[in-house]
Amino acid sequence: MNAKILKRAPVSQQRQIIDKDSKADIGNIVEIEINGKDFKVPLGVTILEACRSNGIHIPTLCYHEDLCIAGVCRICVVEVEGMKTLQASCAYPITNRINVWTSSEKVRKARRHILDLLLSEHYGQCYTCHRNNNCELQTLAKEYGVDFFRYGHIQERRYSVDRSSFAVIRDMDKCVLCKRCVRTCIDLQEVGVLEATYRGDRTKISTFMDKPLADVICINCGQCINRCPTAALKANDPSDEIWEAIDNPEKHVIIQTAPSPRASIGEEFGLPPGHSMTGELNTALRMIGFDRVFDTNFSADLTIMEEGTELLLRLKKKLVDKDDNIKLPQFTSCSPGWIKYIEHFYPDYLDYLSTCKSPQQMFGAILKTFYAELHNIDPANIVTVALMPCSAKKFECNRPEMRSSGYKDIDYGLTTREMAQMIKEAGLNLPELPKSNFDDPFGEASGAGLIFGATGGVMEAALRTVYELVTGRQVPFQNLNIEVCRGFEGIKEASILLTEVKPEWSFLEGLELKFIIAHGTANAKKVMEMLIRGELDDYHFVEIMACPGGCIGGGGQPIPTSPEIRKKRAEAIYKEEMELSVRKSHENPHIKFIYEKFLTDGPCGHISHKLLHTHYVRRGRYID
Amino acid sequence: MPIINGTVLFNKENHGDGLKKALELKPQEIIMEIRESGLKGRGGAGFPTGTKWMLAAAAISEKKFVICNADEGEPGTFKDRVLLDEYTRLVFEGMIIAGYAIGASKGYVYLRGEYRYLLNKLKSEIDKMYSENQLGNNILGSNFHFDIEIRLGSGAYVCGEESALIESLEGHRGEPRNRPPYPVNTGFMGYPTIVNNVETFAAVPVIIFKGAEWFEKIGTDRSKGTKLISVSGDCEKPGVYEVPFGTTINEMLEMVAAKDTKAVQIGGASGICVPKSEFGRNISFEDVSTGGSIIIFNKDRDMLQVLKNFMEFFVEESCGQCTPCRIGNIKLLEGVQMIERGECSMSYLKELIELGKTMQIASKCGLGQSSPNPFIAIMTHFENEIFTQW
DSSP, X not given: OOEEEOSOXXXXXXXXXXXXXXXXXXTTEEEXXXXXXXXXXXXXXXXXXHHHHTTOOOOOSSOOTTSXXXXXXXXXXXXXXXXXXXXXXXXXXXXXXXXXESSOHHHHHHHHHHHHHHHHTOOSXXXXXXXXXXXXXXXXXXXXXXXXXXTOOOOSOSSOOBOOSSSEEEOGGGOOOOOHHHHIXXXXXXXXXXXXXXXXXXOEEEOGGGOOGGXXXXXXXXXXXXXXXXXXXXXXXXXXXXXXXXXOTTXXXXXXXXXXXXXXXXXXXXXXXXXXXXXHHXXXXXXXXXXXXXXXXXXXXXXXXXXXXXXXXXXXXXXXXXXXXXXXXXXXXXXXXXXXXXXXXXXXXXXXXXXXXXXXXXXXXXXXXXXHHHTTOOGGGEEEEXXXXXXXXXXXXXXTTOOXXXXXXXXXXXXXXXXXXXXXXXXXXXGGSXXXXXXXXXXXXXXXXXXXXXXXXXXHHHHHHHHHHHHSSOOSSGGGOOGGGOSOXXXXXXXXXXXXXXXXXXXXXXXXXXXXXXXXXXXXXXHHHHHHTTTTTTOOEEEEESSTTSGGGOTTSOSOOOHHHHHHHHHHHHHHHHTOSOOSGGGOHHHHHHHHHTSTTOTTSHHHHHHHBOOOOOOOSOOO | OOBOOOSSSSOGGGOSSHHHHHHHSOHHHHHHHHHHHTOBOTTTTOOBHHHHHHHHHHSOOSOOEEEEEEOOOSTTOOHHXXXXXXXXXXXXXXXXXXXXXXXXXXXXXXXXXXXXXXXXXXXXXXXXHHHTTSSBSSGGGSXXXXXXXXXXXXXXXXXXXXXXXXXXXXXXXXXXXXXXXXXXXXXXXXXXXXXXXXHHHHHHHHHHHHOHHHHHTSBOSSSBSEEEEEEEESSSSOEEEEEETTOBHHHHHHHTTOOSEEEEEESSTTSEEEEGGGTTOBBSTTSBOOSSEEEEEETTOOHHHHHHHHHHHHHHHOOSOSHHHHHHHHHHHHXXXXXXXXXXXXXXHHHHHHHHHHHHHHSSSHHHHHTHHHHHHHXXXXXXXXXXXX
């Protein structure tokens, strides 16, 4: 029964996997009895896994599919015959024949007591809570028929709410100390901003020295929000300001919508994961009162043009001009969580980042310059809203660098959850709405922009364009689907051979373009360590997304999240992409138009450098 | 502090060359000897030491560790302090023998933070043992290598729980781990590890020197040998006593000259409160089990205050990890305070006792599993006394 430690969470919370070659091993299958019935389960699975895979419900709170085991809430306790105490089913690996009772008197009583205890210290009331109807504690209370506070109910706040961050608000009075956020931050994302401090009844999840979240190395990825069972963590919601702008007739309110929210917002309206709502969402946004509804995919195409060109220029400078100051591989810069991560953890490697702004910010800069000019609107009266799957976008749009239009390029970043709330508040039932298209001129986008939503999407989109620019031919993959870029493996590596290139790119003839795709900052960390060890010297392009699964798993997406849900959302995106007529960024007619009319000196030219590119901040790990 | 001449540890005639003798045996022979002696863990849980060692010895691993749990934090318990102070060599010898038996070459003493004053003494004893070739390479010509390092705790009671101790030793927040897997398989830094109490280790060289058969004759059927008991509270002769298992509470009280005793708390705050009517019970794993302490309360003591003191301790010392212990203890303490103010209904008291029972079976570690003990015991045995106060 040797256990292997898989992650670097606090050891007490590491998932411990029992070796398959254990002596108690009987052909890798163990026969156990659950509630008086026999089951055969694989050796080493936990009681919880065994029960769930056999349709037996056990309530959980601290358990989360994406995270290592904690075994702290104790709500999942079960009775194992012969043991004096109840066992946390999420943490108990089955290695021999046991008899389990999942809802005996002792078990039910204990669970009810545990719930009563949690509720006694859970400050607040459900109807003033944004997680009302989507709260795991509330669901449990209902499941166990809690109709009074057996051990009282806390009447006063113990902690103040931390609203310092642009992205994440922490209300520790609603915390049930399940430590999912701690495990998310330390173990899943390997950032390590949150940890339990003090002990006993005073235990509290804190940042370093209990500083405000804005003053620590939080990357704003919001993965903790997605996994919080209650409302202890939430995104910083700008919807009141947005309503105000909509209601103000002098304001021209523009919303751009990113690809991922479309694939997930249906979940907020009761649809199963994997339903794309692009057309319905457009209708809803107009009905709410946005003056223009644009597609972020347009600026994703723009990003591909800029970022692809930047890559080719770097290659030229490196290979032809032999400029050793040029850093390769080039890292993508679309994910603001990743940007803040590298600024904090690898500030010496910022030169590897593409200088391109993210699609969200590029769009903002274009809207308050080119678009304002084109339609003769005072940019001061334009309010730009970005519907994003992301909490870090809220931070990004507030970065001081992001004002190249002379105004705040993007005024508000809005998450999928907040958007759904606004739609509901407007009295609309999204799935029932008719479909409609985006507005011109920035409504038409290629499928390449759409697939930005899933990990590997930026790489796939970039390859479609770069390969064709260089060789004059389509990427040699069936239906343009570059399958090696897809899927949820933590780090994917592949290469594509450039042959028979156009004369102007002759220096790339025979080059094997090598690239890496990683998602989740834990994987980003591994890639950065590879870079530091010099293992990426012959690589050219790296795509990194801060969130597991890419944007579809972003910190602004509907709750809950799980590998299965993220897979469904990605499938929805790829499916929708196949139905689009234009699937390469450089073939988007509006992209051609903007380079003809506005960014007249071409990709990576002077104008685009001013508006569409940015610089980064050496933040480091230590903040005053 | 009187230390009564005991039959095993406190009798210096028994302190022979157990270490030398052990190193001449095969590791399996040592484990067999310990198993046959019937030695059980002296920390309180009473897990058979030989079995623990056997499990660790059977684990296949490049590294293994021996940890001496000297985080003696149980209120009223101070017998390990005496052992460490006056019988240091015995403890270290026990650790070396354990290392030899399970195949470990490194031992840690996890010393309670409040025992820092012992640190220099322990260190100089270790240095002396190195110079005498009882530690380090090729111990006493046996080709066996063993090192001992002392690490200080920082004052958390929960770190006396073996898995929390290991967490703390690794430099983390002292929080108990999920079990299984147990430390004998996955312990310090993920390697097989045995954690034994100071007193357990101290008994080992004596057992090896005098033989399992000799040791096995002392005590009761299921509790072999002697137990060190720290006696405090209302008596004339508090101190550390070594008594054979099977000694009754009455005998103990007589030995320490306690008068008008109303109740005794055995095994510290998390132990058992025994009222006068049950003083005929004896100290053994099968009857009143203890990690080594008796706190004596005479007729003048207010049992509600005693309980309040204990509950305040647990509220302070719960690691805060699991729900039953983190919130349950505070609810019990609040209950005591309500009783004090005359505000606790009998039905709420019943709810609290039920809660205590849940804590006993649903908490993650021994702390929460035993912290309701005094509440339940005192509320059961002294209900009349408590509720006739006002």
